[in-house]
Amino acid sequence: MDPQSAFDAIAEVIRAIPRSGLLAGTIAALLLGWIGALMLRNKIAGGRLVRTVSTLALVGILTTVFLQLARFDPRLDAVTQIGMAEQRIVGEETLVPMAADGHYWVVAEVNGVPTRFLIDTGATLTALSGEAAARAGLEPRTGGLPVMLSTANGTVTAELTTLGNLSFGNIAAEGLDAVIAPNLGNTNVLGMNFLSRLEGWRVENGDLILDPGTAAES
Structure with a gap:
């Protein structure tokens, strides 16, 4: 730095x-x-x-x-990854420990490229920064209409894309809708359109527990 x-x-x-x-x-x-x-x-x-x-x-x-x-x-x-709690598989579920900042972070593979995400239950859509989308080879949908997102800094424009494959722990999702939103900064977000594919999710003892069931495999 x-x-x-x-x-x-x-x-x-x-x-x-x-x-x-x-x-x-x-x-x-x-x-x-x-x-x-x-x-x-x-x-x-x-x-x-x-x-x-x-x-x-x-x-x-x-x-x-x-x-x-x-x-x-x-x-x-390089600094924040040191000592960062990692997700792990427990039985048939993936357990994500709460980080020191009070959030839940995962490192998922998007089209085979490791990408760090914040899991945000308040976000409707999964969103990637322009940099992360470029690394994963994601392109805006041809002919797709821009999506208007409301943020703390006002309304920003994002473009729809499709994640061919997203996986971490024992969870895999294919064909997941997402937006490329460079104006949101550099934080990638897993939103409710991802969580809704799971069999269920819950918080126990400060850990976020994700149950993939069979819905997240398609």
Whole structure:
């Protein structure tokens, strides 16, 4: 990652702290550091320990926010893939552990190309970034009408395509409708049109459990 990208990522982490639930923790850690500095200045025992605890708390907060944001930034894939929980087959089901950012991520093969997806039950359609679609050799449907998608940033235009094959764990789906949506950024999404092909899905103990049955094979 080049220095400018690193600077941008750090700046985004700092800007994200006030928007997260970690603001109170950040303020508390800063206050603790100030108390530790006063204790050291007045030669009160334990001041250095208090300063150390404050520093560790701030580092932990910055790391947490960084990892949450980095999941959506392809420039940081090499970092975020380290220690990322992987889906696994348990009996006849595929189990997807919740990631540290509170989301469910899978690495699926799209037409044989490994592609990282966010599983989003609030999304109607499966969507791929322009980059991911190009890697998988996906093209917009000839003569197809553009699809208008509502996002937090307004309405964007996407083009329909068809995934010849998508598979991960013990799940395989063929001929799945999807959209190529470069304006959505670089996050690929598995939506309800994929989940509806499954026999069922549920969340247990924080894990997303997918039951393929026979519906996901066609």
